[in-house]
Amino acid sequence: MAQHTRKGAQFQAVTANRLADGIVVYLTADAQWSESLQDAAVAEGKEAAEALLAKATPAVEDNLVVEPYLFEVVREDSGIRAASVRETIRQAGPTVRLDLGKQAELSGVHS
């Protein structure tokens, strides 16, 4: 499997797939789940990241999401950006069929 994150990543967020439909979601600061990466809570440093991941546990137990994990993000003036190609694709949809889905709605991300 492609690398989700890397050791020593400065900023990380938590993502998962929603149980009922599989859609990609991000853990927010108030422990909710959003479809937008821009709503994600960003943790700085290893300890804060582990604490953020722990916040995902109730949603797994409540059968709202599956397989939450940490991934590296970059903070930019324009917002939060996923560091890897894989997570960018999860965020903004496939880089093909740009006529539909998230890849059409978030058209700036893949360009």
Next chain:
Amino acid sequence: MYRYDEFDQQIVNERVAQFRGQVARRLSGELTEDEFKPLRLMNGVYLQLHAYMLRIAIPYGTLSSRQLRMLAHLGRKYDRGYGHFTTRQNLQFNWPALKDMPDLLAELATVEMHAIQTSGNCIRNVTSDQYAGAAKNEIEDPRIVSEIIRQWSTFHPEFSFLPRKFKIAVSGTPDDRAAIRVHDIGIQIVQDAKGNIGYEVYVGGGLGRTPMIGKKLTDFVPKEDLLAYLEAVMRVYNMYGRRDNMYKSRIKILVHEIGAEEMKRQVDAEFAELKKAGTLHLPLEEVARIEAYFRPPAFEDLPNESTELNKAVLADPDFANWVKSNIAEHKVPGYAIVNISLKPIGGVPGDCTSDQMDAVADIAEKYSFDELRVTHEQNLTLAHVRKKDLHAVYEALKKHDLATANINLITDQIACPGLDYCALANARSIPIAQRISERFADIARQHEIGELKINNSGCINACGHHHVGHIGILGVDKKGVEYYQVTLGGAADEKTAIGEIVGPAFTEGEIVDAIEKIVNTYLGIRTEGERFIDTYRRVGIEPFKENLYAAH
């Protein structure tokens, strides 16, 4: 084609009802994800990058128009209006919701289809030759034995917990279009000197992390003993296949480690025991019953030459190109095999919209006895079209962007879903195929290059069959950046070969230029009539390597 009897329909319906209960219990929390995952996988449901993916079995790639219309409908109702035909002759939907899956499968069951055994460590959908029943040199229609194997292997209790997944392919002609030598078991239908039909069996082929070419274990298994022989192979594998290391658990590793001779000895011993018991002796009347489903359709008595076709070829150069590349010879005079390319220039290999599926279903109903085939190279085939109807078929396909004239040419590439969809992938494969397709879009140039198979995989699991592409492209991840490794000289036909790595990998920005250099090297050194693979076999990898890395 085969039709479900009451038992088939009942087990599929019961399976849908069972899965409905399992999904409900998962959604309510009665089942944990760990408990549910193996259950959903047994029903073809994966969780991919963006959503759930459903893999629907298309037994030996054969579909009726009615079934294809249902797939089109499911694509519209539960997905985003398209599906993806795979190298296993299956169809994948990329976006269905888990909560909708039971309803989707219930609708699917109404056309005698399911997603059972499309995942998990069991015997998967049997694949076969898309020209079944139409190929000129066919010894026997491979769908007969494929259907018998399907019935034997579905829910077979002894093989529901194998060390790893297990794939069987069958070819009914000496020309192998089913890639049988890179399957766990490959079956070649043969005829002995007395005219008896039997089976040559290859075992231990496969792609993935450790590509291997299958070893021939026997020259001839009589028809009535085929299931006993297959069961003997499965038993040896089930007993000695490794369960401690998933990378060493396929039968190819077992055959490689103990050697073909020892494998044969053990299979023969098991086979002798099974024959003694006699329970797997295949009654010839049962074979005949299955055979009846695959009787040739009511072909008309036609002259082999069609004046309508000849006139249309002269009048329409685009049609002439399509005939040149997409039409294959049929065993019955006056008929032809039509290959429908799912590789439009710059398109996604294997993708087909619901509207296109409906269009193909209508064309198949009108012109090809109401059925069609899915190929392992991710195209569709109309097996029996009258030559005089070819132009009308072409015009109908053209209206739906399905008349690309590129079968077996450089833009007819295989590509797995790759990192655009797949949770296992390391790199994208579809966009690479698209850029190559665009670079070589010119049809005259494609014909000048001739037969050339480029296969793209987004990870080492090799769903895009890169090892057996004449040119193979493997996407790799280097610290979060996509790179592409190139192999040359692979082939998946009767002269199966595993490609050789040409050198260091290329970046996304470099890969299309690299492919063009390889093609230009070939064009510069080929002799009269040589295809790319022939030239490669004559000169080896060195000239390609030299040109490729000289100024790199």
